[in-house]
Amino acid sequence: MTSSNREPNRLVNEKSPYLLQHAYNPVDWYPWGDEAFAKANAEDKPIFLSIGYSTCHWCHVMAKESFEDEEVADILNRYFVSIKVDREERPDIDHIYMTVCQALTGSGGWPLSIFMTPGKKPFFAGTYFPKHSRLGMTGFVDILKNTAEAWNTDKESLVEVGAKITRGISEYSRDYEETGEISEDIIRSAYNGLKSNFDDIYGGFSSQPKFPTPHNLMFLMRYFNVSKEPEALKMVEKTLQGMYNGGIFDHIGGGFCRYATDKKWLVPHFEKMLYDNAMLIIAYTECYQITKNELYKAIAYKTLDYVLRDMTDEAGGFYSAQDADSEGQEGKFYVWDPQEIKDVLGDEDGLLFCKYYGITEHGNFEGKSIPNRLYDCKVIEKDRELIEGFTKTMLEYRKGRVHPHKDDKILTGWNGLMIAAMAIAGRVFRDDRYTMASQKAFGFIKDKLIREDGRLLARYRDGEAAYLAYLDDYAYLIWGLIELYETTYDPEYLEYAIKLNSNMLKLFWDKENSGLFLYGSDGEKLIFRPKDIYDGAIPSGNSVALNNIIRLARLTGDTGLDEIANRQIGAFASEISENPNMYTYFLLSCMFTLYTDYQIVIAGKGEDNDVQEMVDMIHEMFLPLAVVLVYYPTKEHGSKLEDLAPYIKSNKPKEGKQTAYVCRHFMCMEPIMDVKELQKVLTT
Known part of the structure; x- marks a missing residue:
């Protein structure tokens, strides 16, 4: 260049x-x-x-x-x-x-x-x-x-x-009025729109090119959760399996490429973006929660480990992207021919590896082969273990190739998405590596990208933090902090989420017509000040902010946030109703207001095994319309939590035992002290 x-x-x-x-x-x-x-x-x-x-x-x-x-x-x-x-x-x-x-x-x-x-x-x-x-x-x-x-x-x-x-x-960039409503009919219309565009052979919602759009899958999993419509989950699983089987997934090193150029997900555009991988980690992890299919856990793990290995700064921040090109050729880093495999693994093992991953003499991309699993070669279980070892060997070998360019700037918003993904994976898989990585990444942002006056900045690179953060930066980072709280139950993360959410509303809220602008009132004045709600490659800032605001309202008991959420829904409802399946993250946020949601407080005398048993049970379940607080009244962070969510002061442990307080769609139930009883309540 x-x-x-x-x-x-x-x-x-x-x-x-x-x-x-x-x-x-x-x-x-x-x-x-x-x-x-x-x-x-x-x-x-x-x-x-x-x-x-x-x-x-x-x-x-x-x-x-x-x-x-x-x-x-x-x-x-x-x-x-x-x-x-x-x-x-x-x-x-x-x-x-x-x-x-x-x-x-x-x-x-x-x-x-x-x-x-x-x-x-x-x-x-x-x-x-x-x-x-x-x-x-x-x-x-x-x-x-x-x-x-x-x-x-x-x-x-x-x-x-x-x-x-x-x-x-x-x-x-129209003015929005707070006159619309989102109904269950609009939710159903979004589902039907996705269903009508679904590729029931390879998964996905278009012919070609095919983009992952994980928030569409997140919407469908929530629709399945509230409607029990099996077709919704079927579309999710077909798409997750299709992406994994194709070449859009890096079978050697983990992680997903930007999109596939063909309907089979075979030939990707080889660049890897942090935001795609964050959202896909969440989608695979949530589908594992629903189905307990170990394949989805394995894919999530390989993607998480790719991020930690190749996309993480020593200080904890996550890099932005990897290029499609190396040595002037697109995809050269990722493609193979059989002889190269055999030179590394030997003829017999190399043949097995090539058979498993579809690596052939004629190739599937400009004379070379992109590893894929589109055609199952019926490898037996003992050979599958061998394949895993061979894959690690080929990954080590691939490290000697000329690597694609890496964009090593650290973006606040995309880091917020990966913080959310790592925190969710950490709690669902009970793996502290990912929880600690999400905590370290937030520590990086707190140290490098929050000014002394509390203003969030957008980008860090080479010792310099620059650019006033945009709506997406605030929304995505607040999302990450909420997930960190619900993984660690450390009130510090909830406190930061509340503080940043308050600052976001001051800087971006449209006082006349509601909704949130793309850049802050203190930002550079451009030819117009847009609002964006389209959930494209990733969810819009407005969509994620709505979800955050509703969850923070439930977590803290702040009814003022509920009012803001209602105004935001009213502002955008009319536009969304025209093409609902283009706004799936906004609509999955609206599900909190339309369907049965849960507000759960687990109180205990101390950080004992009984409380942890309740927490672990909740983390195993797919409860997308629930918020959870863990409250130890006698501990220091118990008083901290009381400041953030004053209503919990009455939620004390009963009879010296762990106690769950469950409110279901604004109606509170009797305290629950038995894990199985709590599970029953959350599944009926």
């Missing part, structure tokens, strides 16, 4: 791995900031805005074809002011201009290419452009020349187009 024989541009002073990849381009890049816009105004030039991220394959392609090219650079430097943005550092900028691109072209993606006025108003948008026109695609050189000519000869028209687009996009 870079060339040491060139003078660096301004990006060399940045921390973003993506911007640094372009620091030696001949393009005179600017980071987003006042200097770039002042230059554009002073020289009366249009702006070319390029947005991407460091592990983006097509970003690499456009960089190689155009941004490293002297001819292209000469045009950009002469007629434009060029700005480069890392979408993962500035999701506010990315969201706004991606909305423009989707509105103008009907689609979007990265690299995102925007032409706009010095006043930040866009007049043309696209994604990847080849250097020269080919296969019906307009070449980047032609676009640059035509845009420069239009700016010089008819600038007023482009300025007017930019103003018109900006007005339209601002109106598109």
Whole structure:
């Protein structure tokens, strides 16, 4: 990507791995900031805005074809002011201009290419452009020349187009009124929408490409929980098994790739993102809770261990992503041929390994093979144990290959998702390694990404914390803290969740129309201030925040939070009802208000085995509409919990024994002191 024989541009002073990849381009890049816009105004030039991220394959392609090219650079430097943005550092900028691109072209993606006025108003948008026109695609050189000519000869028209687009996009980001309701019919409609799009052969909810969208599976598991509809769970299991069997799962090293290009989940786009793996860990762990199928536990373990091995900083934070490419080729790190396997394992063992993972002479990806389990070779159990050993051997061998680029910046929001995933896995599997990893990661964020005034920041890299945190950062981290509390029952995590939730509402809440804005009231003022509720690759900040607010209301007894949740549901209900299956995480949050939920307090004299027996039983069960507090009145953290949730003061142990207080959908039951009786109550 870079060339040491060139003078660096301004990006060399940045921390973003993506911007640094372009620091030696001949393009005179600017980071987003006042200097770039002042230059554009002073020289009366249009702006070319390029947005991407460091592990983006097509970003690499456009960089190689155009941004490293002297001819292209000469045009950009002469007629434009060029700005480069890392979408993962500035999701506010990315969201706004991606909305423009989707509105103008009907689609979007990265690299995102925007032409706009010095006043930040866009007049043309696209994604990847080849250097020269080919296969019906307009070449980047032609676009640059035509845009420069239009700016010089008819600038007023482009300025007017930019103003018109900006007005339209601002109106598109509609005002929300608190008049709607979410009903069980809308929940059912979302289920039916997923069912109608379901691939009953390979799983998933499209033909190709196929994205994991784990929150769809989380919604279906909760729908199964409340409706007992077997088809809902069947769709979940078919999809989880399909993804595992295909090449989207890294059978050698664990972890999932971004998406599959085919309907069988066989050929992935090989980049691995932290957020996908966090959400998939949760989905596999929850399905294990429901089914007790050891396969789902094993997949979750391999993914968790991949994250701890390859994606974790020594200080505890989690890295962002791994590239699809190595040595200039997509997927080279992950594919094999039979001879290489036999050279490592020997002929006989190598043949067994190749048979098990579908590694053949003709291959399934550009002459090589992506390991997969699409076709069961009926390996017997003793051979399965051998395969596990061989896989570890091949993983050690693979470590000697040239590794894909790793984006080692630490993003608060994505860390929040992985903290949640590790905490959930820690309690369900009773494995302290994952609980401790989630605690250490939060410790990293607390030390590095929370300012002295309590303001959360978005990104840490190379000793620098930067950018005011966005809604997603707050929402995802609060989610992680709630899961940490319900795993460790340390009130510190609940206290931090409450504090961050309060700060989030102050910074992001729309006082006029409800709902939460993407960036805070103290953030940079862009051409409009959007709200987002679409649950795309990952759940929206509004969807996760709603879930957090409801859970915190139940945990603390704060009815004011219930009121905020009701207002948020009312603000978005009308839009959601139009296409419910596009908002599955928002709807699974709404299930707390529509179906029987549980508020459970387990009180004990001390941290004894009887209390732990109740806690372990609860952790084994799939109780997505329950919140749990553990209360020791005589302990120091008992008084701390009383400050956070005053209602528990009356929930004391009875007769000196562990006691469970269960309230079911705002109705409280008699205290329970027997584990089996508690289990019966929670399953009827």
